[in-house]
Amino acid sequence: MDRPQGASSGAAGCVGDAVTERYMVDSPDPASHVQLACSGSHCAFPRNSRELCVWDASHPSHQPLILRGHQQAVTALAFGNTESPLLLGSASCDHILVWNLKECTEDALQGTAPCGTVLGSLLGTVLCMKFSPDDRTVAVCAGNGVLILDVQKLCILAKLLGHLAPVTALAFCTWQVHTVISVSEDRSFKVWDHRVGTVVHTSPVLTAYPLLSVLVCEETKQLITGSADGQLWIFSLVEAHHFREVARVDLRRQCKTFFARRPASASCGLTGAELQVHLRSSCHGPVLSGICLPAERTPCLWIGSSAGMFLFSLASLELEAVLLYRDFVGLTIKVSGSCAIMKNTVNGKTFCIVTSMFGNKIAVLEVNVAALMRLQQGPGVGRSLSVLASSCVLSTSPLYFGVVEKKSTKPTGKKQSGTRGRIQDQPLVFHGSVKSSGYTSAPRVTMFSPKTNIKSDGKRSSSCKKSYKCNDYPLGDSPPAHLHEQVSVATSPTAVCCLQYSGDGQRLACGLANHLLLVFEACLRGTPAAFSGHDGSVSAVGWSRGGEWLVSASQDRSLRLWSACRPTRPVILAREMFPKPLEFAQFYYLDAFLLVSSGPEFHLLKYHIDTCKEEIKRYKQKSKFKAIHRLSTAQSTEITSLSAVNDFYSHVVLTAGRNKTLEVFDLNASCSAGLVPEAHVRPVHQICQNKGSSFAAQHPDAYNLFLTTAVGDGIKLWDLRTLRCERRFEGHANRCHPCGVTFSACGRHVACGAEDGSAYLYDMRSSTFSHRLGGHTDTVTQVAFRPSAPQV
Numbered sequence: 001m002d003r004p005q006g007a008s009s010g011a012a013g014c015v016g017d018a019v020t021e022r023y024m025v026d027s028p029d030p031a032s033h034v035q036l037a038c039s040g041s042h043c044a045f046p047r048n049s050r051e052l053c054v055w056d057a058s059h060p061s062h063q064p065l066i067l068r069g070h071q072q073a074v075t076a077l078a079f080g081n082t083e084s085p086l087l088l089g090s091a092s093c094d095h096i097l098v099w100n101l102k103e104c105t106e107d108a109l110q111g112t113a114p115c116g117t118v119l120g121s122l123l124g125t126v127l128c129m130k131f132s133p134d135d136r137t138v139a140v141c142a143g144n145g146v147l148i149l150d151v152q153k154l155c156i157l158a159k160l161l162g163h164l165a166p167v168t169a170l171a172f173c174t175w176q177v178h179t180v181i182s183v184s185e186d187r188s189f190k191v192w193d194h195r196v197g198t199v200v201h202t203s204p205v206l207t208a209y210p211l212l213s214v215l216v217c218e219e220t221k222q223l224i225t226g227s228a229d230g231q232l233w234i235f236s237l238v239e240a241h242h243f244r245e246v247a248r249v250d251l252r253r254q255c256k257t258f259f260a261r262r263p264a265s266a267s268c269g270l271t272g273a274e275l276q277v278h279l280r281s282s283c284h285g286p287v288l289s290g291i292c293l294p295a296e297r298t299p300c301l302w303i304g305s306s307a308g309m310f311l312f313s314l315a316s317l318e319l320e321a322v323l324l325y326r327d328f329v330g331l332t333i334k335v336s337g338s339c340a341i342m343k344n345t346v347n348g349k350t351f352c353i354v355t356s357m358f359g360n361k362i363a364v365l366e367v368n369v370a371a372l373m374r375l376q377q378g379p380g381v382g383r384s385l386s387v388l389a390s391s392c393v394l395s396t397s398p399l400y401f402g403v404v405e406k407k408s409t410k411p412t413g414k415k416q417s418g419t420r421g422r423i424q425d426q427p428l429v430f431h432g433s434v435k436s437s438g439y440t441s442a443p444r445v446t447m448f449s450p451k452t453n454i455k456s457d458g459k460r461s462s463s464c465k466k467s468y469k470c471n472d473y474p475l476g477d478s479p480p481a482h483l484h485e486q487v488s489v490a491t492s493p494t495a496v497c498c499l500q501y502s503g504d505g506q507r508l509a510c511g512l513a514n515h516l517l518l519v520f521e522a523c524l525r526g527t528p529a530a531f532s533g534h535d536g537s538v539s540a541v542g543w544s545r546g547g548e549w550l551v552s553a554s555q556d557r558s559l560r561l562w563s564a565c566r567p568t569r570p571v572i573l574a575r576e577m578f579p580k581p582l583e584f585a586q587f588y589y590l591d592a593f594l595l596v597s598s599g600p601e602f603h604l605l606k607y608h609i610d611t612c613k614e615e616i617k618r619y620k621q622k623s624k625f626k627a628i629h630r631l632s633t634a635q636s637t638e639i640t641s642l643s644a645v646n647d648f649y650s651h652v653v654l655t656a657g658r659n660k661t662l663e664v665f666d667l668n669a670s671c672s673a674g675l676v677p678e679a680h681v682r683p684v685h686q687i688c689q690n691k692g693s694s695f696a697a698q699h700p701d702a703y704n705l706f707l708t709t710a711v712g713d714g715i716k717l718w719d720l721r722t723l724r725c726e727r728r729f730e731g732h733a734n735r736c737h738p739c740g741v742t743f744s745a746c747g748r749h750v751a752c753g754a755e756d757g758s759a760y761l762y763d764m765r766s767s768t769f770s771h772r773l774g775g776h777t778d779t780v781t782q783v784a785f786r787p788s789a790p791q792v
Helices: 101-109 251-261 273-281 369-375 403-407 418-422 700-704
Strands: 002-004 019-026 042-046 051-056 065-068 074-079 087-092 095-100 117-121 126-131 137-142 145-150 155-161 167-173 176-184 189-193 198-202 211-217 222-227 231-236 245-250 290-293 300-304 308-313 319-324 336-341 349-356 361-368 496-501 507-512 516-521 529-532 538-543 549-554 558-563 571-575 582-588 593-598 601-608 624-632 639-644 652-657 662-666 671-676 684-689 705-710 715-719 724-729 741-743 749-753 759-763 769-773
Touching: 042 074, 042 087, 042 349, 042 361, 051 087, 065 101, 074 126, 074 137, 087 126, 095 101, 095 137, 117 145, 126 167, 137 167, 145 167, 145 176, 176 211, 245 251, 251 308, 251 319, 300 336, 300 349, 308 336, 308 369, 319 369, 361 369, 496 538, 507 538, 516 538, 516 549, 549 582, 558 582, 582 639, 593 639, 601 639, 652 684, 684 741, 700 705, 705 741, 715 749
Parallel strands: 167 211, 538 582, 639 684
Antiparallel strands: 002 019, 019 361, 042 051, 051 065, 074 087, 087 095, 095 117, 126 137, 137 145, 145 155, 167 176, 176 189, 189 198, 211 222, 222 231, 231 245, 290 300, 300 308, 308 319, 336 349, 349 361, 496 507, 507 516, 516 529, 538 549, 549 558, 558 571, 582 593, 593 601, 601 624, 639 652, 652 662, 662 671, 684 705, 705 715, 715 724, 741 749, 749 759, 759 769
């Protein structure tokens, strides 16, 4: 019995009009494993085992079109790709029919029985059929092979044999009409050229479960296939990539992460054991169908399973929305046997057909994508965080350090030194004649664009002066792809723990596991300057903004400042002060502070460096530091990575914890401003912000992008304004060792290390790597882009 539905289906614990059951059919025969069909405005499904029902979504009040012609049960349906005329193909064991819907509608209005064209007979059980992009041919899965049928000549053009088990699904390549891709229960896919009937590519066995669906996305030039255990594989169809695997996605894990990042309302009020049952059951069953859905920013993928439907982003490789049938009490079907989803959305809504797994019901659902995503919005959406400081520093902020000293009064009767009176408030500089570090000036302006020229202050040590011209970064040049120079940092195998270029791009600091800190010229020629003094491996190194000083942190829990221009003793700012080894240290707030992480806390240090040149006095330790503020992460979890910008005023500090969370701190408000749980499946070992360069200008919004990487979970690109993952980069081997990641100076490329002895380059617009840079003999643990030239 047919029952049109008009009311919204609310969920227990969930409100809104996200899902509406628009049409429901009680079929006399089950259709749980029939390939259903959806076009731009039509849905087709078997009314009973031999009759077809075509429902027009643009006119839901009209009676569905009934098509009769099969003598045996219909097993597969497919719509054509052109609208005039719109074709519908249906397959059963007796024959394959092609219906012209315009002619069938006119026949039905005139009272005559619509009839279809017989395309083939007695081809066996057909599990899937698809029209070519131009609707001239039809491909059907029959047994272990694929048959290509001519729609006009009504004949078989080719038989594609080669699979070792029944073919379960197929798809045409839209930009290569003669290319068809098939997946099979033999757990592999094949790419065919059906003009000559040959195999172009055969994949290895991907999984222990049968492959049940395949989709070709024209926007991203990718092939997506799904297996019976809820796994997705994504391959690149770009000719130069040779069917390279882009990513593998576990939907059960993605579903767990999705609910962990959402508030309790997104999981419909389920907590504890009930939510665990949802997570176990939500991704059981095969991936039944998927359609590319045009989105505002990136293409998405609808994935159907027995428990529900999932909206999946092909850029971030994460779930955007989850629709579990059992969460909506108004839906008739709770466990799906098959489903099909429309390609296009109308006013933000899309239609899908769902059949019951254990019954004879067929339902047409209307999904309001915007309402569904709004219902399951994450905590980061709607925040106004920004790396660029857009407001004055507050008087209660630890970054505010000027007013107290400015208003301080001196005791009467004491004459102040004339030299001290001549010192003006200014940002931190390291001149020999300056006795004060100049902390008395607090920034009171909004963010500005990075400078395009770095000038010498005239008093810089002669050993630090460079005879180079500051040119703009060559944006038109290609990314580095060939080995330019190679140098060994030690006579025995020694791990490189950290790398960083100076701001002018002329020197490269390198921290080693053998307690040494080396400074190379950017060309890597000549003898490097060696700095020794740490008793443990150098875990972090950072340049001052002017390139005259280096800060290093070590596993020996000491923090040292080194003069990169003069052969002076290191300034030891902290020894045995921190209870745990220092994992991170850098200059912060235009060299006004030092930022240090140890254990679950990070510290803000105010420091003063004595630059006395007298031979006797310079051996007395007059350099000072003071810990003025510290903040602890949520749940006091150990910090595994920390990042902040030093080249311009920024109040934001990013941290990653051992519990796999990302946390954003606003030092202007001295509090935590955002938290992202389950950022990766393992703890993040590096956060890398897009800090730009003095040689290349970027859009201000680009500085809100940052990267995170974790062992075995690839690289993720985040936007600080929304705390959402925007893109994911996979393809480099990283299963055991932490491998570094970095932005290029222009912000267009990402470089990362890998365990196969290569460095990989990614384009920000693609999820698969563009270049593979070989030359190493062991794991590449650290990478750094030169800020002044396209070198890595």
